[in-house]
Amino acid sequence: MTDMGGNGKSENDVIIRTQGLKKYYVLGAETVRAVRGVDLVIRREEFVAIMGPSGSGKSTFMNLIGCLDTPTDGEYWLNGTSVKELSDNELARIRNKEIGFVFQTFNLLPRATALHNVELPLIYAGVRGRSRREMAREKLELVGLGDRMSHKPPELSGGQRQRVAIARALVNNPALLLADEPTGNLDSVTGEEIMEVLADLNRQGQTILLVTHEHNIAAFARRQVHLLDGLIERDFINHHAGVEA
Amino acid sequence: MFGRRGSLLLTEIMGVALAAIRANALRSFLTTLGIIIGVGAVITMVSLGEGASRQIQTQIEGMGTNVLSIQPARGRMMGGIASGAARLYADDAVALRDQSNGLLKVAPETSSRLQVTYLRWNDNLEVFGTWPEWFEINNMRLAHGRLFDFGENQGRRRVAVLGSEVPVNLGGTPPELLMGRTIQVRGISFEVIGILEEKGSATPFMNPDNRVYVPLNTALYRVMGGRDFLGGISVQVPGTALMDLAYSEIDRILRRQHQILPGQPADFQIRNFSDLLATFQETQQTFAFLLAGIAAVSLLVGGIGIMNIMLVSVTERTREIGVRKAMGATRLNILFQFLIESLALCLLGGALGVAAGWGGAALVAWQGGMPTAVAMEAVIIALGFSAAIGLFFGIWPARRAAKLDPIVALRYE
Ligand SMILES: Nc1ncnc2c1ncn2[C@@H]1O[C@H](COP(=O)(O)OP(=O)(O)OP(=O)(O)O)[C@@H](O)[C@H]1O
Ligand SMILES: [Mg+2]
Numbered sequence: 001m002t003d004m005g006g007n008g009k010s011e012n013d014v015i016i017r018t019q020g021l022k023k024y025y026v027l028g029a030e031t032v033r034a035v036r037g038v039d040l041v042i043r044r045e046e047f048v049a050i051m052g053p054s055g056s057g058k059s060t061f062m063n064l065i066g067c068l069d070t071p072t073d074g075e076y077w078l079n080g081t082s083v084k085e086l087s088d089n090e091l092a093r094i095r096n097k098e099i100g101f102v103f104q105t106f107n108l109l110p111r112a113t114a115l116h117n118v119e120l121p122l123i124y125a126g127v128r129g130r131s132r133r134e135m136a137r138e139k140l141e142l143v144g145l146g147d148r149m150s151h152k153p154p155e156l157s158g159g160q161r162q163r164v165a166i167a168r169a170l171v172n173n174p175a176l177l178l179a180d181e182p183t184g185n186l187d188s189v190t191g192e193e194i195m196e197v198l199a200d201l202n203r204q205g206q207t208i209l210l211v212t213h214e215h216n217i218a219a220f221a222r223r224q225v226h227l228l229d230g231l232i233e234r235d236f237i238n239h240h241a242g243v244e245a
Numbered sequence: 246m247f248g249r250r251g252s253l254l255l256t257e258i259m260g261v262a263l264a265a266i267r268a269n270a271l272r273s274f275l276t277t278l279g280i281i282i283g284v285g286a287v288i289t290m291v292s293l294g295e296g297a298s299r300q301i302q303t304q305i306e307g308m309g310t311n312v313l314s315i316q317p318a319r320g321r322m323m324g325g326i327a328s329g330a331a332r333l334y335a336d337d338a339v340a341l342r343d344q345s346n347g348l349l350k351v352a353p354e355t356s357s358r359l360q361v362t363y364l365r366w367n368d369n370l371e372v373f374g375t376w377p378e379w380f381e382i383n384n385m386r387l388a389h390g391r392l393f394d395f396g397e398n399q400g401r402r403r404v405a406v407l408g409s410e411v412p413v414n415l416g417g418t419p420p421e422l423l424m425g426r427t428i429q430v431r432g433i434s435f436e437v438i439g440i441l442e443e444k445g446s447a448t449p450f451m452n453p454d455n456r457v458y459v460p461l462n463t464a465l466y467r468v469m470g471g472r473d474f475l476g477g478i479s480v481q482v483p484g485t486a487l488m489d490l491a492y493s494e495i496d497r498i499l500r501r502q503h504q505i506l507p508g509q510p511a512d513f514q515i516r517n518f519s520d521l522l523a524t525f526q527e528t529q530q531t532f533a534f535l536l537a538g539i540a541a542v543s544l545l546v547g548g549i550g551i552m553n554i555m556l557v558s559v560t561e562r563t564r565e566i567g568v569r570k571a572m573g574a575t576r577l578n579i580l581f582q583f584l585i586e587s588l589a590l591c592l593l594g595g596a597l598g599v600a601a602g603w604g605g606a607a608l609v610a611w612q613g614g615m616p617t618a619v620a621m622e623a624v625i626i627a628l629g630f631s632a633a634i635g636l637f638f639g640i641w642p643a644r645r646a647a648k649l650d651p652i653v654a655l656r657y658e
Contacts, residue, residue: 068652096573107568124573
């Protein structure tokens with residue numbers, strides 16, 4: 001097993017380990033090999049950007065990591081647990097507790113207030129009324145939306161919506177924050193603001209895995225993994241991370 | 246799932262379900278209309294039936310088993326007397342009284358709903374023409390004044406005896422004050438000579454307390470404009486032991502009156518009260534089956550409507566389901582969310598239906614003067630059925646929602 005990011009760090013630091021991870025889609029006679037065997041290790045407190053051309057399998061890989069999708073073949077350990085053996089309910093628990101997902105299209109509940117949207121993972125975690133509201137409020141304040149809590153998504157700007165989504169992803173204090181093109185639907189200024197939020201979180205110790213097309217966005221991450229046709233093409237440390245291009 | 250975490254979630258899920266129903270208030274209302282109408286109609290009808298049968302029960306107790314009711318035969322006549330409907334006339338009543346050697350106490354009956362006026366008050370009341378014997382046969386006692394006598398019948402005198410509710414309907418005038426006063430029936434003046442005690446046996450078909458009683462001949466020749474036939478004849482037999490004899494006497498006398506040969510079908514029918522009751526119960530049972538059929542069909546249609554709208558709702562909210570799953574909702578969470586939504590929808594419809602039925606029954610009671618009784622069992626059964634429909638027709642859409650793959654649901658456009 002190759003330990004790409006690790007320089008003698010302990011095995012306890014590993015959050016994600018994949019081995020020969022594959023995802024094939026069978027469409028009639030044709031088989032789309034979206035992810036063809038990815039070996040990757042991600043450690044606690046890393047900030048990784050996954051890059052690559054359209055159709056290279058970035059989103060498919062993220063969905064596998066986020067336990068939204070199940071691999072066709074290969075192994076995936078999350079915090080040392082092999083995900084393959086987990087039941088549907090255990091996967092739901094992992095999505096709820098271990099992983100925070102931020103989407104390109106925000107995926108907020110349009111009729112619920114920002115606060116309620118952030119409360120959603122807490123509801124499924126079984127957290128009750130008052131402490132739940134407090135926790136959600138705290139995360140909204142963390143992303144700078146303390147004054148927009150009772151607004152509904154249609155009343156918020158794109159950047160504000162993505163902040164709500166980030167607060168929602170963080171509210172259960174997940175081991176891993178996944179963001180699939182979080183700036184894809186935002187203009188470049190707003191996109192960079194969102195990236196500042198993520199970079200801040202990473203500085204406070206949040207492990208983040210990010211998918212992006214754009215180099216200036218990827219530049220916020222310390223490590224870049226380039227995919228091509230469902231395989232890792234390059235995996236390197238960006239020594240200028242945090243320095244804007 | 247139904248551990249601590251489950252019960253905790255239930256209130257959340259209820260909130261989500263109600264919010265979804267409220268967000269589509271009009272659609273939800275239209276969807277539940279089938280259930281509202283079905284439940285409402287059944288509650289109204291059951292209430293009417295309940296009211297009727299309760300009152301008929303009291304009437305059985307109030308009425309002797311030694312009373313016979315003679316009515317024109319219904320249905321088509323066989324043989325000779327094909328032309329014209331079968332009818333009973335005052336002469337028939339006279340013949341029964343005079344030719345039965347005092348065996349029968351006889352009271353002919355004719356009635357019509359007419360405008361009755363006292364001073365500036367008026368109401369549409371049943372004007373009932375009969376002989377004095379009628380009051381004895383039917384256990385109606387006087388509260389004030391006197392009954393009319395046979396001489397007043399022969400003289401077609403314009404005198405009236407009022408049922409106990411009539412003063413209430415004529416401006417709430419105290420009964421004593423009405424005594425000796427003049428009321429108008431269809432513009433014809435009548436002197437009030439007596440007021441009856443309350444009998445309290447109203448049915449959907451008759452209320453003896455809300456009648457204006459006048460002598461038969463007065464009714465026939467002065468009020469009803471030359472109508473000479475009767476609605477029926479009441480006959481009292483001195484004892485139940487003489488019932489068979491009474492039957493054959495009536496049959497003999499009326500056949501001679503109507504010139505019907507023995508062996509030919511009679512153009513009248515003699516029935517005692519238990520016959521009437523049996524007929525009533527038979528009708529009621531048919532009615533009940535019909536009702537159950539209507540209820541079943543409308544609830545089935547309503548249920549299919551619910552299922553349809555729930556499938557639409559699941560499809561519309563596919564992305565929401567995806568988001569919820571991505572945020573950690575289990576299959577059971579999603580299943581309950583949609584099941585409870587359809588349950589709430591049906592229960593809401595059921596509750597509105599019960600309210601509508603209650604209102605309908607009250608309206609019928611008020612407008613039609615019919616007694617109604619909303620049966621608690623019917624309400625509980627209606628709500629139970631609504632809930633069962635919500636679960637039965639909600640389970641399939643809910644399962645579809647629960648089984649959605651999170652990533653497929655998230656990608657749904
Ligand atoms: N549900 C699916 N069914 C069939 N093929 C799919 C499905 N999802 C993805 N694919 C295919 O898998 C390949 C990888 O898709 P994926 O969405 O992971 O690419 P991506 O790197 O995220 O691209 P982009 O940068 O455009 O978002 C593509 O060829 C795509 O057509
Ligand atoms: Mg993608």
